[in-house]
Amino acid sequence: MKYRKLFAFLATIVCFIAINTNAKADSLNDVNKNVAKIANEQNFHSLAQDKLKNENVKKDVPILKNGTVKIHNNFNATSSHYSAYTFLAEIPDTVVKFHTSQEYVDGQFKINFYIDSITGSAPAAISVQLQFYSEPSLSGPITTNTASPIVKEGNITTGLLGSAVFPAATTFFAVGGAWGMVGYNGNSATYPISLSSIYLQNKIGQNFPEYVDPVSKKDAETPINTTWSRLPSSPVWTTMDRYYYIKEFSERYGNQSKEYWAENQVHHIRPRIYGGNNDFDNLMPVPIEAHKLITKWFINY
Numbered sequence: 001m002k003y004r005k006l007f008a009f010l011a012t013i014v015c016f017i018a019i020n021t022n023a024k025a026d027s028l029n030d031v032n033k034n035v036a037k038i039a040n041e042q043n044f045h046s047l048a049q050d051k052l053k054n055e056n057v058k059k060d061v062p063i064l065k066n067g068t069v070k071i072h073n074n075f076n077a078t079s080s081h082y083s084a085y086t087f088l089a090e091i092p093d094t095v096v097k098f099h100t101s102q103e104y105v106d107g108q109f110k111i112n113f114y115i116d117s118i119t120g121s122a123p124a125a126i127s128v129q130l131q132f133y134s135e136p137s138l139s140g141p142i143t144t145n146t147a148s149p150i151v152k153e154g155n156i157t158t159g160l161l162g163s164a165v166f167p168a169a170t171t172f173f174a175v176g177g178a179w180g181m182v183g184y185n186g187n188s189a190t191y192p193i194s195l196s197s198i199y200l201q202n203k204i205g206q207n208f209p210e211y212v213d214p215v216s217k218k219d220a221e222t223p224i225n226t227t228w229s230r231l232p233s234s235p236v237w238t239t240m241d242r243y244y245y246i247k248e249f250s251e252r253y254g255n256q257s258k259e260y261w262a263e264n265q266v267h268h269i270r271p272r273i274y275g276g277n278n279d280f281d282n283l284m285p286v287p288i289e290a291h292k293l294i295t296k297w298f299i300n301y
Contacts, residue, residue: 027188028125031180032149034190038178039129039146047135047142047174047198064175064196066099066116073121073183091184092120098161100130100175100193104205108165111175113150115158123181125153130164133195134171137225147177170202170226170301200224202300209293211286215253218284220294223269228301234272241278242266248280265291271298 073091097116102109113128128150135142147164174197180190200208200221211220245266250256264285270276286294 027182027186028127028151028153031125031127031182031188031190032151035127035129035149035178035180038190038192039131039176042131042176042178042192042195047133047138047140047172047195064100064102064111065193066097067191067193068095068097069181069189069191070095071123071181071183071189072187073185094121094123094181094183095119096123096181098179100196102175102199104168104201105165107168109168109173109201109205111147111164111166113161113163113179115156115161117158118156121184122156124156124184124186125151125182126156126161126179127151127181128162128177128179128193130175130177130193132164132166132173132175134169134173136171136227138172138198138222168201168203168205172198172200172226174198200226202297204300206297206300208297209290211290211294213284213286215256216249216284218269220267220269220284220286225270226301228270228274231273231275235277237268237272237278245278245280245283249285261285263287267291267294271301274298274301 071094073094096118099114099116101112101114103112104110109132111130111132113130115126130147130150132145132147133142134145145166147166150162150164152161174195175193176195177193178190179193180188182188202208208221208224212218246261264287267284267286268276268278269282269284272278276282
């Protein structure tokens with residue numbers, strides 16, 4: 001009798017493992033489908049029009065987006081993978097914190113997906129679909145680039161889960177997508193990765209050194225278009241051109257001190273070498289050091 005009970009118990013365990021394994025496999029297939037569906041349903045006409053925050057982080061590897069999600073590992077009667085064997089143990093909920101980041105590596109923009117922390121039982125599997133949205137200007141049009149899915153089963157720990165790469169080019173961009181995970185007992189859930197802030201980077205991954213003039217409120221970044229063609233040479237800019245610009249600036253915004261004009265240079269928002277002219281609307285005052293950074297950024301435009 002003792003051995004019969006032991007055999008029955010072992011048979012129950014084996015059956016539980018088999019059912020649980022099948023549940024996880026089915027759940028991962030569902031997660032992969034749902035992740036792709038959610039990611040592909042993110043449609044945008046213009047990153048700026050969709051009211052994303054326009055912000056440039058000056059770190060080498062800026063964090064694009066972060067978040068926290070939870071999955072319940074214990075089944076209920078409404079679960080599609082419910083089994084009578086799942087009462088054997090109460091499994092803690094899984095809480096996962098993540099972030100995405102971006103860096104430039106060997107001619108490519110590399111988008112990383114990191115697991116920052118795992119509370120409770122580690123997920124059995126994770127699936128990530130990253131979308132890279134780019135546009136030549138803040139008025140669009142948007143091009144959507146979809147990366148190959150990042151899928152990992154088993155041994156999921158904190159750190160880099162995987163990356164997606166896209167050819168580097170001067171562009172405005174934001175990153176979104178979707179991800180999902182399978183819990184210890186086969187329960188699953190999928191979540192959108194909401195869009196990141198908008199970034200403007202050149203072809204070697206340098207963030208544009210944003211500057212807004214406090215007097216005129218002109219913005220050095222917003223009018224940029226990444227399709228400008230380089231000219232053989234720049235149109236002339238003379239001291240008289242600067243004089244007339246300062247004169248009109250003073251008429252519009254009031255007289256500024258000599259120190260102000262000694263500390264600021266006149267910046268062409270669309271550089272002359274890329275077709276910019278000397279019209280007032282294409283000009284703005286920028287502090288000398290900030291102007292050097294902008295000029296350096298355009299070297300790799």
